[in-house]
Structures are given as C-alpha cells and as structure tokens.
Amino acid sequence: MSDDMKSNRYGDGTRVVRSGSTQPVPGMPMHNGPVFAAPFHLADSEPGAGGADVYARYDNPTVREFETALGELDGGRSLAFASGMAALSAVFYGCVSSGQRLLIPSDGYFTGRLLADTHLRRFGMEIATVPTAVVEQRLRAGDFSEAKLIMVETPSNPALDVCDIAVVAELAHQQGSLLAVDNTTATPLGQRPLALGADIVVASDTKALAGHSDLLMGHVSVVDDELFSAIKSWRDQTGAIPGPFETWLAHRSLGTLDLRLARQAENAAALAEVLAGDPHVQDVRWPWRSSDPSYPIASRQMLRPMGVVSATFPSAQAVQRLMAASELLTAATSFGGLHTTLDRRAQFGGDSVAEGFVRISCGCEDTVDLVRDVTTALRALTAEARSPRP
C-alpha cells in the first residue's frame, strides 16, 4: 500500500478495504486465498535461503498480508496472534521479566487479571492494578514509578471508562516505563494509540475488528524494532501464531469494519438514549454521550464512536425478564459482532459489577427495529413491576 494509504489522506472505508492489498496481478484474486502449509520448500535445501518462508510457526504469507493491513491501520509493525489473550500474553512475557513490575487495569478484561494472578506472579513478576479512570492521577502521584510496563485499556471493558493516552504515555516515559494500550473496544479506526505516544498496541480482533463472531484472533503493533523482536520471538517459540484460514477470514472481514462500526455506533447512540430514559435502568454508559463521564476525553482522543453500551438493571431477574420480552437482544458474551448481544457480566464472576449490570454490544440490525424491540421489552418490564407475579 502507498504511503498515502497509511496516512489519513484516505477515509476509513478506503483504508480498510485496501489495507494489506498487494499490487494487482492480472489473473490473480483481489484477496489471495489462505496458504495452508506447515513447512515450505527450502531454496537450496537451506533454511532461509532465498528469503522464502521456511516453517509456518514463524511466518506465513496469509498472516503477513493481514499483519501488513493491521500495521497500516495502527501506524506501526504488527504481529497477529491466535487470540487476544495470546497477544496480551506475548506483551507481558515478551516485555516484563521476573522481579519487574507490571501495572494493569483493575477494571479491564478480567482474564488479563486472572493471567496475572495465576501465572505472571508465579514467574516472579510483581503485579499492581489501578482503575482506568484514575491511572493518570496515580502516576502523577508517583505511585507506580517502578513499573516496567503499564497496560491500560481504554475504553475499558466492561465499564467503558477512559484515560488520556497521550498524557499517560508522557508520564510513563518520564519514569522509564513502557506503555501498552489494549485497543480492542475502539479498534484501529476508533483510536491510534501509537500516534498518541504509546509503545505498544494490543487487541482482541475476535471483537469488532473481525466482527462476525466466528473466530478468535489478536494482534500487537509497535514501532520500535527491539520490541518487535522481543514479541515476535515469544510468538515464534510458544507457537501462538494464528492459522491461515482464521487469518484470511479476519482479513476479509476487516474490509467492512468502517460500515459495521458506523451502524453499531448509530445503534449504540439510539439504545443508550432509550435505556437512559427508562426509570428501571441506572448508570447508562456510552463514551460518546455528552453526559457520560468518559465523554470529555473520548470525544477528544477517539476518532469515532463504537457500539458497546453498558447499563445497570435492578436485578438479575429484571435482566432475564427483559431478555424474555425482547426478540433482538441475544444473550452472549464477547462484543463487536453483527448481532446485538447482551452479557450480564456478574454471571461469569471476575468483574466487580452489580448483579443487574449488562454490557450490550450493538450489532448491525436496523436502528428502528432495535429501538422498537428494546422499547417494547422495557415496557414489559414496567408492566410486570406494576403487577408483580403472585
């Protein structure tokens, strides 16, 4: 892709459709098919001779094309992983050694904390946690001055708090820490952490980036060559590279990210208003609502909105009744897919949230249909509250 494509001369739709594109070759497809191979033929029977691929745990042409696309969108060099957790693990294990300190969000994706508690501590890393909304304040106070790596997740999942990446990057660098940003919720179209000063972007591409709820994938992007080598060597040696078929599917799906995000955000804006107008629902969060606590930073830092909303119902039973009355809210965890899904997070443990706290991932259904469906379901909740079951 040309430098114009990597810069912001083109709009999001053009960039995702064209990212990772190779020069057109007459008779060849627009998107090359997946290359299935474990070993490749060796030139002159010598590993690496002729610069060709050798063994698919190290590299593969399909993975490389996807990584080129991700690198163009993130503004760095990318490495694809078999899941978001594989990508996060590579960042932690590739960059932090025994005896060094890692700072992670206390309100981010809970498996990151679980990994830290179950395994990273076991290997001698010191773990500290901090809520996303106060990481800047705590760094200014000098609370984590010894951290080798600071990882933030903004907007955080599931509460959707944000932090100022540029400010946190500056504070991190002043004290000699690296900054990694989990960019899953925003996607590379919604936020460019490397351009804001972060050293590492990490993401679960299982979510909106691939967006069809049919695969697991993750990636890491960096600018620095040493970081790239450290993370690549972790991937090479642990075998966390994704398979070619999933990678090809993810790359194909990436082409519609702009369209999907636009509809998801439109649906999120509409549902956030519907939910906020209902007396049963508390703490409706969507960082792009002007009354949201995240709005001042999100609207300045993010390039466009995303489709995840959170809200708190009075109880788990109220959520069950809502789901029973709705046709279009599908009970499922994860987020960023085509279908609108609702996840009552307390059922999984791990997050300190109320029993009635839900994360709603707005899909690509028609806004008018979703609004009608959820409005009707909320009315059913009100009617039941007025005449409780005997």
Ligand SMILES: Cc1ncc(COP(=O)(O)O)c(C=O)c1O
């Ligand atoms: C913010 C965030 N980061 C990382 C992950 C892990 O990704 P995966 O499930 O692809 O391993 C998730 C999964 O939900 C997530 O929400």
